[in-house]
Amino acid sequence: MSASPDSAHDADSLDARQRRLAAVRPRLLAFARLQLRDASEADDVVQEALITAVEKDAHFAGKSGYETWVFGILKNKILDALRAQKRRGKWQSWEDDGVEAAVENQFQATGRWQDMARPRSWGDPESTLASERFWQVFDSCMIALPENIARIFTMRELMGLSTRQICEEAGIKENNCWVILHRGRLLLRACLEKGWLTEADS
Amino acid sequence: MKMLMCREATRLMSKRLDVSLGIQEKMALKFHLAMCGACKQCNKQFQLLHDAGRVLEHQTTAMPFDVGGDSR
Numbered sequence A: 001m002s003a004s005p006d007s008a009h010d011a012d013s014l015d016a017r018q019r020r021l022a023a024v025r026p027r028l029l030a031f032a033r034l035q036l037r038d039a040s041e042a043d044d045v046v047q048e049a050l051i052t053a054v055e056k057d058a059h060f061a062g063k064s065g066y067e068t069w070v071f072g073i074l075k076n077k078i079l080d081a082l083r084a085q086k087r088r089g090k091w092q093s094w095e096d097d098g099v100e101a102a103v104e105n106q107f108q109a110t111g112r113w114q115d116m117a118r119p120r121s122w123g124d125p126e127s128t129l130a131s132e133r134f135w136q137v138f139d140s141c142m143i144a145l146p147e148n149i150a151r152i153f154t155m156r157e158l159m160g161l162s163t164r165q166i167c168e169e170a171g172i173k174e175n176n177c178w179v180i181l182h183r184g185r186l187l188l189r190a191c192l193e194k195g196w197l198t199e200a201d202s
Numbered sequence B: 001m002k003m004l005m006c007r008e009a010t011r012l013m014s015k016r017l018d019v020s021l022g023i024q025e026k027m028a029l030k031f032h033l034a035m036c037g038a039c040k041q042c043n044k045q046f047q048l049l050h051d052a053g054r055v056l057e058h059q060t061t062a063m064p065f066d067v068g069g070d071s072r
């Protein structure tokens, strides 16, 4: 036991960990909302994850950070919730409603970028990702994404699932998955560029 | 080698983040990116979106300053 690398909070470990749970909760909620697009469902999932973290406290091996361990639990709970959504028929059909048009609008018939849509520089990636403003725009652009696309995109980019795993969960072909991710990225980049650069320029 | 147009180039930029591209696809994309400034930017943006997930995870799990015993 004393071999724990985190010996700083060995003595009051459970107590300290519970305080850390309370501290990380808002950030877990923000993440779950982004993924599930339903505030009350996100609430439930975070609650379940926190309960599981307390119940399984003895399983925390101290190899990863405590918050990382809790985050892993949350990811599993989110995946369960997504599966339940799917069983309830909440994942509607995959046909697009004007999505393809919105994507195609960025290109000329020849396949070149439309002048209006030509991607511009977002500046240094590290400072972009460190900017609070960027994350605000990111959040609103995620909400603006069509639900089916957002779900696949977040499974891939936020949950870190492979496209193979995603096809299994979603019951679609891997090829279809790539098409959806391609559209999602094009829509997101257009939305982000609009929100991010207009702010940065002014 | 057939020339890629921007739309098709973005398809490969996206795909490369999910699975490794074939050699032909890689060459075609590389060639297009070397010539097309707009796609070069798009490629950076896709990459940034891809990295954003990792950053978000890091931000979510970073220990807050006011709790815990680690000195910073």
Ligand SMILES: [Zn+2]
Residues within 6 Å of the ligand: B005, B006, B007, B009, B032, B036, B038, B039, B040
């Ligand atoms: Zn191009």
